[in-house]
Amino acid sequence: MENATLEPSLITVKAVLIIDNDGERLYAKYYDDTYPSVKEQKAFEKNVYSKTHRTDSEIAFLEGLTVVYKSSIDLYFYVIGSSHENELMLMAVLNCLFDSLSQMLRKNVEKRAVLENMEGLFLAVDEIVDGGVILESDPQQVVNRVALRGDDVPLTEQTVTQVLQSAKEQIKWSLLR
Secondary structure, eight states: OOSOOOOOOSBOOOEEEEEETTSOEEEEEEOSSSSOSHHHHHHHHHHHHHHHTTOOOSEEEETTEEEEEEEETTEEEEEEEETTSOHHHHHHHHHHHHHHHHHHTTTOOSHHHHHHTHHHHHHHHHHHEETTEEOOOOHHHHHHHHHHHHTSOOHHHHHHHHHHHHHHHHHHHHHHO
16 A cells, blocks of 8 residues: 555444355445445455464454454354454454344354344344444443343334224224214
8 A cells, every 4th residue: 555644534344244154144244335246245255254264363364454253153253344444443343243142142152043133133233333333342232222122112013003003993983983
């Protein structure tokens, strides 16, 4: 890279990935257009998996990007940032995601459990990173917020409940006439 000055930015995370033992995408969220198409994203994910799944280290530099990762039973968790990004910040995001999922899944962080709780995973990632900007690094705060949002009545149930209440009101008024 030239001696160009890097513009300051809050965006520190380029992607969050979870890949299974076979190198297949379980979850992927990209925050910029480094890999604009799904085909390019999957090729990048295959490359990341092939370079990291047999190593014991926690950090790699691939395709000009900083990749921090962690494995658990049959899953690999990745947080990706630019080449000049602080590895400790990326690792804080990775640890927050992993620890949050571990608490939410009662320490059962494996493929089946994650697939059964994808909504919680989506909410957790959204609480940790928004548009590439790190919002939270405390797993307990993430778990608390996800639990609060998870207690909300889903939109489909809200609609059904509203329709039933409306029908009850109509029946009640027709009986009173």
